[in-house]
Amino acid sequence: MTYRSKGLFSILLILACSAPMASPVVLPHDLALPDDLHGARQDKPDQMLFQVEDYSLTLGTEYRANTSPGSQDSGIWMRLAGQSLIHGSPVRQARISFTEPGVRARPARIDPPSQTLHMSMPVGQLELLLRLLEGSRPVYVQARFYGNGTVWTDVHTDPVGR
Numbered sequence: 001m002t003y004r005s006k007g008l009f010s011i012l013l014i015l016a017c018s019a020p021m022a023s024p025v026v027l028p029h030d031l032a033l034p035d036d037l038h039g040a041r042q043d044k045p046d047q048m049l050f051q052v053e054d055y056s057l058t059l060g061t062e063y064r065a066n067t068s069p070g071s072q073d074s075g076i077w078m079r080l081a082g083q084s085l086i087h088g089s090p091v092r093q094a095r096i097s098f099t100e101p102g103v104r105a106r107p108a109r110i111d112p113p114s115q116t117l118h119m120s121m122p123v124g125q126l127e128l129l130l131r132l133l134e135g136s137r138p139v140y141v142q143a144r145f146y147g148n149g150t151v152w153t154d155v156h157t158d159p160v161g162r
Contacts, residue, residue, distance in 0.1 A: 032156040045144035048091040053082040098123040
């Protein structure tokens with residue numbers, strides 16, 4: 001074998017070996033994610049995934065008397081709880097805060113002591129979320145935390161078969 005053919009062979013061998021490493025990471029419930037248009041979800045994330053078994057909805061108002069002129073906050077929160085589908089993941093519940101139009105949602109986060117995923121959604125999605133939960137198909141909560149700081153969270157159902 002000549003030096004030229006050895007060099008070509010080496011390059012082909014490197015490309016063949018690196019092709020499997022360049023393939024996208026495949027995780028449970030990938031079908032729930034839209035296309036990664038910005039290339040932000042390339043590494044293997046920390047994934048939390050559970051099937052919803054029950055939920056509760058809270059509508060609350062708080063008035064603080066020791067403020068001037070008496071401040072009042074109100075909000076809507078939903079708690080979703082269920083069984084984790086990722087071995088070793090302690091997260092089995094999510095608390096969703098609903099934000100008013102024009103209010104920027106906070107990024108999702110995990111609260112380790114309570115093992116709760118905290119999510120934010122626009123209040124306009126509440127009706128659709130309730131329809132998902134009241135439907136006949138299983139509902140899942142998913143969160144993915146990527147090394148570059150990208151966070152994906154969703155509530156989704158099983159894909160519909162055709």
